[in-house]
Amino acid sequence: MSGDLSTPTDGVRTEPAIEATGLVKAFRTARAVDGVDLVVPTGGVFGFLGPNGAGKTTTIRVLATLLQPDGGTARVFGHDVVREADRVRERISLTGQFASIDEELTGSENLMILARLLGLGRTQAGARADELLDGFGLTEAGGRTVKTYSGGMRRRLDIAASIIVTPDLLFLDEPTTGLDPRSRNQVWDIVRALTDEGTTVLLTTQYLDEADQLADRLAVIDHGRIIAEGTPAQLKASVGAGTVQVRVFDPAHRPEAERLLTDVLGTTVQTGPDDDALSARVDGPGRASLALAGLARAGIDVTTFALGQPSLDEVFLALTGQPAQAGTDAHQEQAP
Amino acid sequence: MTTASTTHHAPGSPDRALRDALSTRPRPPRTSALSASLTFARRALLKIKHVPEQLADAIMIPILFTVMFTYLFGGAMAGSTREYLQFLLPGTMVFAVLLITVYAGVNLKTDITSGVIDRFRSMPIWRPALIVGGLISDAARNLLAAGLVVALGLAMGFRPDGGVIGVLLAIALVLAFAFGLSWVWASLGLVLRTPSAISAVSFLVQFPLTFASNVFVDPQTMPGWLRTFVEVNPVSLLVDAVRGLMHGTAQAGQIGGVLIASGLLVAVFGPLTMHLYRTRT
Numbered sequence: 203m204s205g206d207l208s209t210p211t212d213g214v215r216t217e218p219a220i221e222a223t224g225l226v227k228a229f230r231t232a233r234a235v236d237g238v239d240l241v242v243p244t245g246g247v248f249g250f251l252g253p254n255g256a257g258k259t260t261t262i263r264v265l266a267t268l269l270q271p272d273g274g275t276a277r278v279f280g281h282d283v284v285r286e287a288d289r290v291r292e293r294i295s296l297t298g299q300f301a302s303i304d305e306e307l308t309g310s311e312n313l314m315i316l317a318r319l320l321g322l323g324r325t326q327a328g329a330r331a332d333e334l335l336d337g338f339g340l341t342e343a344g345g346r347t348v349k350t351y352s353g354g355m356r357r358r359l360d361i362a363a364s365i366i367v368t369p370d371l372l373f374l375d376e377p378t379t380g381l382d383p384r385s386r387n388q389v390w391d392i393v394r395a396l397t398d399e400g401t402t403v404l405l406t407t408q409y410l411d412e413a414d415q416l417a418d419r420l421a422v423i424d425h426g427r428i429i430a431e432g433t434p435a436q437l438k439a440s441v442g443a444g445t446v447q448v449r450v451f452d453p454a455h456r457p458e459a460e461r462l463l464t465d466v467l468g469t470t471v472q473t474g475p476d477d478d479a480l481s482a483r484v485d486g487p488g489r490a491s492l493a494l495a496g497l498a499r500a501g502i503d504v505t506t507f508a509l510g511q512p513s514l515d516e517v518f519l520a521l522t523g524q525p526a527q528a529g530t531d532a533h534q535e536q537a538p
Numbered sequence: 539m540t541t542a543s544t545t546h547h548a549p550g551s552p553d554r555a556l557r558d559a560l561s562t563r564p565r566p567p568r569t570s571a572l573s574a575s576l577t578f579a580r581r582a583l584l585k586i587k588h589v590p591e592q593l594a595d596a597i598m599i600p601i602l603f604t605v606m607f608t609y610l611f612g613g614a615m616a617g618s619t620r621e622y623l624q625f626l627l628p629g630t631m632v633f634a635v636l637l638i639t640v641y642a643g644v645n646l647k648t649d650i651t652s653g654v655i656d657r658f659r660s661m662p663i664w665r666p667a668l669i670v671g672g673l674i675s676d677a678a679r680n681l682l683a684a685g686l687v688v689a690l691g692l693a694m695g696f697r698p699d700g701g702v703i704g705v706l707l708a709i710a711l712v713l714a715f716a717f718g719l720s721w722v723w724a725s726l727g728l729v730l731r732t733p734s735a736i737s738a739v740s741f742l743v744q745f746p747l748t749f750a751s752n753v754f755v756d757p758q759t760m761p762g763w764l765r766t767f768v769e770v771n772p773v774s775l776l777v778d779a780v781r782g783l784m785h786g787t788a789q790a791g792q793i794g795g796v797l798i799a800s801g802l803l804v805a806v807f808g809p810l811t812m813h814l815y816r817t818r819t
Contacts, residue, residue: 267660296660305652307581307588308588316657319667321565368562
């Protein structure tokens with residue numbers, strides 16, 4: 203099937219955050235990135251989804267100017283990642299898959315050193331470090347070496363280190379891999395707060411619910427190629443049917459609603475155990491809206507009209523032919 | 539906001555403190571090459587502060603070799619320990635400092651294999667700053683080793699005829715050569731796979747160079763073939779110049795030779811290191 207669902211950016215005329223064309227990066231034997239075309243619009247969270255070894259990290263490393271591509275081009279806010287690497291670096295921040303902070307230093311020292319490298323004065327750097335530690339719930343841990351931090355604390359410090367100066371584009375490479383649910387939710391909150399401030403986030407993940415929770419748009423990568431792109435809803439709608447769940451206000455209208463839905467959807471309508479409930483499989487959201495319009499025209503009031511979609515897990519399986527999270531070795535994708 | 543209230547909010551929740559921390563502010567002007575290098579030097583010194591064991595070599599080598607050679611071999615080699623110390627001390631200073639120059643490569647390799655390098659390399663900073671900053675902090679380590687040898691020597695009865703100026707110039711000359719040599723280890727640090735491989739190579743190279751030199755004994759007692767090697771060994775040339783400075787008998791040619799050698803090391807291995815840093819990491 204053709205997985206490409208990309209539509210022109212929704213009328214917004216701003217420059218895309220990322221524009222990659224035919225990106226190739228090969229290591230000794232394998233082409234880790236094998237012709238990636240990608241447009242990431244400015245604003246919001248763009249999810250980059252794929253199993254281990256699919257090429258997510260390598261793509262990010264090329265976009266973050268850490269690796270030179272072997273073919274193709276990539277621009278970040280219009281700047282070429284190879285020829286204008288320093289212009290790109292002024293706009294981005296990277297939170298790598300493995301904590302990119304100094305274990306031997308304290309949380310506060312880590313932030314201060316990075317703040318000084320970014321051009322903040324001594325006192326400004328100290329103030330900024332304190333502010334970030336406070337905001338990320340690390341005030342008490344600020345004076346301890348990072349070695350003593352839990353996984354969730356490390357992640358928060360790592361993200362804090364990435365936003366000392368607010369980046370226009372933040373790369374988050376598997377930010378919640380290995381975190382407990384509470385820490386994961388904290389990271390999600392931070393990501394949402396960041397995008398509210400206008401930062402574009404490119405998030406890689408192998409967790410489908412994470413992409414579902416955070417991403418405005420998604421690209422699915424497998425074997426170094428983008429195999430599907432779109433909003434989470436578009437991706438789900440593209441793979442298999444969903445279900446319409448309807449509850450009518452007046453149970454007496456249910457037989458009429460059943461007849462109408464059968465006509466519009468062209469499928470069998472099931473009546474639920476409750477006397478006001480009906481459900482039916484649909485091919486896509488288009489038919490479901492027709493059904494809703496039909497019910498309205500017939501004067502049937504509904505209390506519930508829900509389009510239940512297939513989970514991203516089902517999408518993933520359909521696109522890649524393998525279930526997500528098949529691999530257990532989170533390290534195998536790391537570039538040599 | 540008081541400290542008490544900040545400890546109560548759920549960490550990471552999108553509360554006020556987080557919103558405040560996230561609010562956009564103007565990007566400061568790009569930091570200068572010097573300031574970035576000094577910040578990296580400060581980072582390296584902070585690491586030493588938290589893991590002082592890193593200084594074990596810089597402290598133990600000066601003490602061990604000055605004390606051991608003076609009292610163990612001094613009588614046999616020069617008749618008296620006091621006389622031998624006059625000859626030995628400039629040599630052990632060179633010996634101790636050269637041995638620990640390998641940290642330039644070891645620390646660089648350690649940085650490169652850790653995740654933190656990715657962050658530095660994705661920041662808009664002067665690229666060589668990480669390496670230059672490391673060399674600045676190495677200079678502090680080398681100075682510590684050199685200072686220890688001199689202080690220990692003075693306590694044991696070493697009396698330099700060159701006076702305070704002579705000793706300071708001698709230390710400066712050793713540090714200059716060490717700076718040049720550090721680039722060799724830095725470039726090796728980018729080629730070899732592990733920090734311990736760099737240490738191993740360094741010992742293979744440095745032990746013959748430092749022992750087959752005039753550090754511990756006068757080459758006059760050696761067989762001809764060995765003396766030929768010792769006399770062209772750059773370590774011997776450095777020791778000659780350092781002895782000269784400490785005892786007030788240095789010739790301009792000796793010092794000039796060492797400075798030229800140091801300059802050549804930087805000229806060759808500096809660009810090589812930068813090239814490797816760009817392409818290998």
